[in-house]
Amino acid sequence: MNHHELRSFHDGGGADPGRPASHEPPPGADLMNLVRWALFAGLLVLAAVSIGSYVMSRREAPGSAHTQKRARYYCPMHPSYTSDRPGECPICGMTLEPIPSGGIAAASAGATGTGDVPGLTTVHITPERVQLIGVRTAVVEKRPLAGRVEMAGFVTADEARLKRIQLRVAGWVQDLYLNQTGQAVAVGDPLLSIYSPELYQSEQEYLIEIGARDSTTAAPHDGGGHEAGAASSARTRLILLGVPPEELKRLDRTQVASAHLTLRSPVVGTVLERGVTQGQYVAADTPLFTVADFARVWVLADLYELDFGRVRVGDRAIFTADALPGQPREGSIELVSPVVSTGTRTLKARFSLDNHDGRLRPGMFGRVAVAGRGGQALVVPDEAVIHSGEHDYVFLARAGGHFEPRLVWTGSRDGDRIQVLKGVAAGDTVVASASFLIDSESRLKAAIAGLGGASGAGSMPGMDMSAPPAPGHAH
Incomplete structure (x- = not known):
C-alpha cells in the first residue's frame, strides 16, 4: 500500500462510500448553551427591575412634595432635621424655626451677610464642628427686668445739718479753744475769745x-x-x-x-473746717468754723443714665458699707438729681440714714441696692455679649451653620442676663458659649479677605474660610 492509499484509508476511504460522514457536538456543549440562556434571562430581569424602579420613582414624586409640605419646622443649625410640629432639635437643643416660603435652601442662602462689626465677617461652621467646640445658642427674649438696681454709693454729711459759725463784730482772736478739725463739740462749749x-x-x-x-x-x-x-x-x-x-x-x-467776748458753740456736732488761728484779725465776714451733726447722714449713689427710668423718689434703698459687711441700713430715695455728670455719665440718687451710733463716717464707700421699677426689655445671656473695648457685639446664629457678627448696645444687668437696647430683635438666635472661637475665626477670615488671600488658605478643621474670588481672577 503506497502513501496515497494509506492516507485514504485513515481518512475513511475504506468506509462505505454511500454513508455520510458523522458530525457529533463536542462534550459540554449542552451545558454551555444552558449557562448562556441563564445569563440572558438575568439581563432581562435586571432591565425590567430598572425600568420599574424608574417608573415608580416618577409616580412617587408628587407624594414626596406632599411629604415636604408637612415638614413645617427645621433646625437652623442642622437644616437636615425637619419636623411637622414646633419643638427643639434633638441634635443641638436649638428651638426649631418655621420653614420659610422659599424653603430651607433659600433661608441658608439669605444668611450670608458679612455683619456690621469692623474687622469681623460672617463665618460658616459645619454641624460636626459646632458640636465639637461646644457651641450653645440662646434666643433673644423680651421680658420684664427685675426691679433691683445695684449701684455704688458713699456716705456724706447731711447738708441740712451743716452749720457755719461766724462773728458779727471785728477784732483779734486772743484765745482759741477749738484748735483742730475732727473735734466734737456740744452746745455751749467755748470756741474762742476775741478782743474787739x-x-x-x-x-x-x-x-x-x-x-x-x-x-x-x-x-x-x-x-x-x-x-x-x-x-x-x-x-x-x-x-x-x-x-x-x-x-x-x-x-x-x-x-x-x-472789750473781750467769748464765742460759744450754738450747735452739737463735729468740726469739719477751721478757718481761724490764734492772734488773727477777723471780721464779720470771716468764716471761723464749720460744724456738722452726723446723727443723720446722706448716702449718694451713682445712677447710670441707662437706669434713669428704674429709680424713683420714694423707692426703698439699702446701703451696706464695705467697712461694715452684714450690717445693711435702710432708707428711701429722697432725690434723683436732674443733672448728669459729663465725666461719668451718671447722676446722683440721694437718701438719708440714721447714724446715732456714729458708725457711718463721711467718705465711706459701699453698695446700694434699690428696689426699682423694671419694664419690658430685650435680654440675652451675659456671656453672649463680647466686649472688645471699642464695641459690644454678639454672633447671630443663621441657618446652614452661618454666624454673623452684630453690633449691640447694652443696658442694665439682671442676674446672668443683660439688657440689649439696640442691635437685635426678639426671636433672634445668638451664640451663648464658645463665642471666642467663632470670634477668632471671623477675625482671621476678615483679615485674609482684606489682604486678598487665596481661597486655599489654611483654616481650622470644619470651618469654611474660602473668600469669593476677586473679579477678573481665574481659578
Missing part, C-alpha cells in the same frame, strides 16, 4: 443810755420816753452783734463795759 474795740464801744454806749434812762426815771420830765427808747435800741444793737445773754446780764449787773 467795736464791741467795747457798743457796750459803753449801752451803759450810757441806761444811765440816762435811770436818771430820767428818778426825775421825770417830758424826755423820759426818749431815753428809755434809746437804751432799748442800744441793747438791741448788742444782741444783733451776737453778744450772748449771759454777757448782757453781766453788763447790767456790773455796769462795766468789756
Whole structure:
C-alpha cells in the first residue's frame, strides 16, 4: 500500500462510500448553551427591575412634595432635621424655626451677610464642628427686668445739718479753744475769745443810755420816753452783734463795759473746717468754723443714665458699707438729681440714714441696692455679649451653620442676663458659649479677605474660610 492509499484509508476511504460522514457536538456543549440562556434571562430581569424602579420613582414624586409640605419646622443649625410640629432639635437643643416660603435652601442662602462689626465677617461652621467646640445658642427674649438696681454709693454729711459759725463784730482772736478739725463739740462749749474795740464801744454806749434812762426815771420830765427808747435800741444793737445773754446780764449787773467776748458753740456736732488761728484779725465776714451733726447722714449713689427710668423718689434703698459687711441700713430715695455728670455719665440718687451710733463716717464707700421699677426689655445671656473695648457685639446664629457678627448696645444687668437696647430683635438666635472661637475665626477670615488671600488658605478643621474670588481672577 503506497502513501496515497494509506492516507485514504485513515481518512475513511475504506468506509462505505454511500454513508455520510458523522458530525457529533463536542462534550459540554449542552451545558454551555444552558449557562448562556441563564445569563440572558438575568439581563432581562435586571432591565425590567430598572425600568420599574424608574417608573415608580416618577409616580412617587408628587407624594414626596406632599411629604415636604408637612415638614413645617427645621433646625437652623442642622437644616437636615425637619419636623411637622414646633419643638427643639434633638441634635443641638436649638428651638426649631418655621420653614420659610422659599424653603430651607433659600433661608441658608439669605444668611450670608458679612455683619456690621469692623474687622469681623460672617463665618460658616459645619454641624460636626459646632458640636465639637461646644457651641450653645440662646434666643433673644423680651421680658420684664427685675426691679433691683445695684449701684455704688458713699456716705456724706447731711447738708441740712451743716452749720457755719461766724462773728458779727471785728477784732483779734486772743484765745482759741477749738484748735483742730475732727473735734466734737456740744452746745455751749467755748470756741474762742476775741478782743474787739467795736464791741467795747457798743457796750459803753449801752451803759450810757441806761444811765440816762435811770436818771430820767428818778426825775421825770417830758424826755423820759426818749431815753428809755434809746437804751432799748442800744441793747438791741448788742444782741444783733451776737453778744450772748449771759454777757448782757453781766453788763447790767456790773455796769462795766468789756472789750473781750467769748464765742460759744450754738450747735452739737463735729468740726469739719477751721478757718481761724490764734492772734488773727477777723471780721464779720470771716468764716471761723464749720460744724456738722452726723446723727443723720446722706448716702449718694451713682445712677447710670441707662437706669434713669428704674429709680424713683420714694423707692426703698439699702446701703451696706464695705467697712461694715452684714450690717445693711435702710432708707428711701429722697432725690434723683436732674443733672448728669459729663465725666461719668451718671447722676446722683440721694437718701438719708440714721447714724446715732456714729458708725457711718463721711467718705465711706459701699453698695446700694434699690428696689426699682423694671419694664419690658430685650435680654440675652451675659456671656453672649463680647466686649472688645471699642464695641459690644454678639454672633447671630443663621441657618446652614452661618454666624454673623452684630453690633449691640447694652443696658442694665439682671442676674446672668443683660439688657440689649439696640442691635437685635426678639426671636433672634445668638451664640451663648464658645463665642471666642467663632470670634477668632471671623477675625482671621476678615483679615485674609482684606489682604486678598487665596481661597486655599489654611483654616481650622470644619470651618469654611474660602473668600469669593476677586473679579477678573481665574481659578
